[in-house]
Amino acid sequence: MKPWMAAYLISIATACCIFFLVGGLPAGKRFTKKDAYRYFKKFGYMKMSDDENSNVTFRRSVEKVQKFAGANQTGDLNDETINLLMTPRCQNPDVFEKKNRTKRFLLAEPWPSTNLTYKLANYPNKTINLTNSGIDKIIRNSLATWAIYAPKLSFSLISSTSSRKAVINLKFARLDHGDGSSFDGPGGVLAHAFYPTDGEVHFDADESWSTATNSGANFDWVAIHEIGHALGLDHSSVKGSIMYPYYTGFKANLTLSLDDIAGIQELYPV
Missing domain, CATH: 3.40.390.10 (Collagenase (Catalytic Domain))
Structure with a gap:
């Protein structure tokens, strides 16, 4: 595994221990903007160091999620996007900061033996x-x-x-x-x-x-x-x-x- 990927996965794994929200919420709990920030950082749509008080950063992160999922790119945390963020899913991140997506799929690396x-x-x-x-x-x-x-x-x-x-x-x-x-x-x-x-x-x-x-x-x-x-x-x-x-x-x-x-x-x- 490449060093930058290993470091990124360690940061994601650490975040997994901290955040309760992972694509779903307990019954009766209202989805909040803070929940969205947690989601964005967990799945790679924001850096861990990004300012949570920046509306520009927030809207860009919403747009990234919407684009990746094939939803309407409004930048708004609307009902469609909230439903998406509450959908059960895989825990692996969607976006790696240092990777440039030139294809719709991304690759890590193959096994040396088949x-x-x-x-x-x-x-x-x-x-x-x-x-x-x-x-x-x-x-x-x-x-x-x-x-x-x-x-x-x-x-x-x-x-x-x-x-x-x-x-x-x-x-x-x-x-x-x-x-x-x-x-x-x-x-x-x-x-x-x-x-x-x-x-x-x-x-x-x-x-x-x-x-x-x-x-x-x-x-x-x-x-x-x-x-x-x-x-x-x-x-x-x-x-x-x-x-x-x-x-x-x-x-x-x-x-x-x-x-x-x-x-x-x-x-x-x-």
């Missing part, structure tokens, strides 16, 4: 219609979906009972789980992942995970999205892409968009 191992450490206690074997299958399918378009990639499972550490390590965790990026309970952020050459993928164990239903948090979408990060992809500004940061709910026949395919093939050329 023969990758993976391990799932545990299973969630809260599910709607998912079994442990169903979770295993979704993870396998998610890995295989990326490999369809990057055929040099191969994945092999390491048993959770093995002492061997895998390249990509997945687990379900709650609240503060020791990586500097605390989860926030049901709703809000659903998961996060770390880029090569870290490869950790964490799902919020307080969510009610599901498959093939609009109820709960759809594990199919979240798993393939977070594995995309673990393979080196950042968030995409293209609505409908797997790497779009906002949770869009259950979709039958989940597939990669052209934007996702372009990203994974730039990291791992065919």
